[in-house]
Amino acid sequence: MRWENFVEHIRDVGFEGDGSNFGQVVLYLKRNKHDHEKVVNNDTGEEFDLKEMFDSRLGKPIDISKAAEDADIEQKISDGIESRFRDAEEIWGPGLRDVSKPNAKMGSHDHRSDVKWRKDRIVDDPKGGYPSTGHFLMDVMSAGSEQKHISEKLAIWQKASLGTSTTSQVAVGADGGFAAPIEMREAIEAQVMAEESILGRTRMIPISGQGITFPADETTQWGSTGVSANWESEAGTISQSKIKLEMKELKPRKVTVLTPVTEELLADAAALGAYVTRVAGERLDFKVGEALFRGTGAGQPLGFIGHSSTISVAKEGSQVADTVIGVNVLKMWQRLYGPWRTNAVWMVNQDVESELYRLTLLGRTGTGASTTNFGAFLYIPPGGMSGSPFGTLMGRPVIPTQHCSELGTVGDINLCAWDQYVTATRGGLESQTSIHLWFDQDAVAFKFRMRVDGQPWANSVISPRAGSNTMSAFITLATRA
Numbered sequence: 001m002r003w004e005n006f007v008e009h010i011r012d013v014g015f016e017g018d019g020s021n022f023g024q025v026v027l028y029l030k031r032n033k034h035d036h037e038k039v040v041n042n043d044t045g046e047e048f049d050l051k052e053m054f055d056s057r058l059g060k061p062i063d064i065s066k067a068a069e070d071a072d073i074e075q076k077i078s079d080g081i082e083s084r085f086r087d088a089e090e091i092w093g094p095g096l097r098d099v100s101k102p103n104a105k106m107g108s109h110d111h112r113s114d115v116k117w118r119k120d121r122i123v124d125d126p127k128g129g130y131p132s133t134g135h136f137l138m139d140v141m142s143a144g145s146e147q148k149h150i151s152e153k154l155a156i157w158q159k160a161s162l163g164t165s166t167t168s169q170v171a172v173g174a175d176g177g178f179a180a181p182i183e184m185r186e187a188i189e190a191q192v193m194a195e196e197s198i199l200g201r202t203r204m205i206p207i208s209g210q211g212i213t214f215p216a217d218e219t220t221q222w223g224s225t226g227v228s229a230n231w232e233s234e235a236g237t238i239s240q241s242k243i244k245l246e247m248k249e250l251k252p253r254k255v256t257v258l259t260p261v262t263e264e265l266l267a268d269a270a271a272l273g274a275y276v277t278r279v280a281g282e283r284l285d286f287k288v289g290e291a292l293f294r295g296t297g298a299g300q301p302l303g304f305i306g307h308s309s310t311i312s313v314a315k316e317g318s319q320v321a322d323t324v325i326g327v328n329v330l331k332m333w334q335r336l337y338g339p340w341r342t343n344a345v346w347m348v349n350q351d352v353e354s355e356l357y358r359l360t361l362l363g364r365t366g367t368g369a370s371t372t373n374f375g376a377f378l379y380i381p382p383g384g385m386s387g388s389p390f391g392t393l394m395g396r397p398v399i400p401t402q403h404c405s406e407l408g409t410v411g412d413i414n415l416c417a418w419d420q421y422v423t424a425t426r427g428g429l430e431s432q433t434s435i436h437l438w439f440d441q442d443a444v445a446f447k448f449r450m451r452v453d454g455q456p457w458a459n460s461v462i463s464p465r466a467g468s469n470t471m472s473a474f475i476t477l478a479t480r481a
Contacts, residue, residue, distance in 0.1 A: 001041055003053045022054050128157040128181030136181055137261060137276070140433050140444055157181070180431040180446075196399065198289040201345070201418035202454060207426050211251035211453075218458055219244050222465035246459065250424035252451035253300050255291075257283045260443035280448045284429075286402070288452055292421065293403045293411070301454035304421065304474040305411050309458040311335045311472045312410060315480045322408030324355040326362065326378055328477050332415050333394045337462055337471040340417035344473075345397045349404035349412045356391065356398065357381070408480045420473035423454035 007019030010028065017024040029036040039048050130136040130153065139154040205212060219226025228241040257280045294303040304310050313331045336344055348356070356379040362370045379398070382391045390397040396415075405411035430449045437445040461470040 001048050006039060006053060129153055130181060140435060143435055180433060197285055198292050199423060202421045202423045203419050205424045207424050211249060212424050213247055213249045215245040216248050216457060217245055220462060250453040252424050252426040252453045255284060255287050255450050255452060257448040259446055260438045261446055263442040276446055284450060289403050292454060301452060304456050307456055309456050309460055309472055310474040310476060311461055311470060312476045312478045314478050319480055321481050323480060324352055324413055326359045329359060329378055329393060332475045332477060335469060335471055335475050336415050340420055340473050343419050344415060344417040345399055346393050347399050347401050347404055347414045347416055349407055350400040351407040352413050353400060410476050410479050413477050415475040417473040420457045421454060422457055423452060426451040
């Protein structure tokens, strides 16, 4: 069989070359699962060596193993191009091959690689390819209009985010909404988790399931229950002690913000991003913090105020109503368990601050009697010797917050070791949009959601080894009416 006859035969069944490139022939045979070394004449059964047939045409030998290796390389390149086309078509849709076929003259730069790079760039871009959150929301609004115009940028972002997002996936455009760019979620979460946020001060446990159950040991080193250490006599029987654990369970509860954004607000892209993030962040932050203070535990975290492990210090017998005095502070500090003081903070109603500036510590005479002659101020204002943005009381920060009760009632001043409060969070912050909920009002619905649960670590107060005053991680001051 002559080489020309063989080439003519394979051209009849799909080969597109002229047979002058041996590597192209080998590649075609390998793709179609044919032997690239031997060929057989089906009519006569005669076997021919592919290399010898090609050599006889050229008049010089060729390294068939090198040709096969070149064919493998060409196959990998071809597979890579095919993969790029598939990635491009995921974003741009079918038809790309019609304008950018293999072997087309594309100059020194292959623009097909830009398509794949653009998709990766948008996925990694915290803004989803948008200059601001407002611009993203304007595109969402346009997609929900009567024209239902989905911009090219929004379509690219949506396809990219649906392929990678694990926490903010929603149905595409007309089916319900659009996943918000990561920057929007991070901006809101930064406010919820800010330094002044209560949630950020707790002992947080991120979980992936519906809840978490964990054992807790509430025994003390000096108590009579739980594991104990004992002195033993020589050759005596070693005393046994058993671990005493209590099982606790946390199931993250939903806290959400649902807010409409009007077409008028969307027109001001720069202001819109700040508006949505500020409002949603403030509402979520306050709602979670309020639950950590006084939550019922039913469908929300269990607050420390009124909890069985919280200590309420009684007022002084002759104390004037709606006041906080130095003795109150000393007794509250006395009841906070010593090892937990390092991370404790005072949380007060802003009306309490006027009382703090007048707090003094009573001195004692030589016989031990109380006197005002040797008194010292207890409160150090912020920006002064405290060297911090907060004032200090007994060396710990004083944080004003709207979660505290009005002056003179339980909860107006609180001493809290928040690392003794455990919270479970699932999935972080989720954000979604809907173009249908308020369609008749020319508004887009934006929903933000967190899943949080929490409770104080301890179920009860701590009994001291010596003395009568119990201790806790959370101390309040009783009503002064």
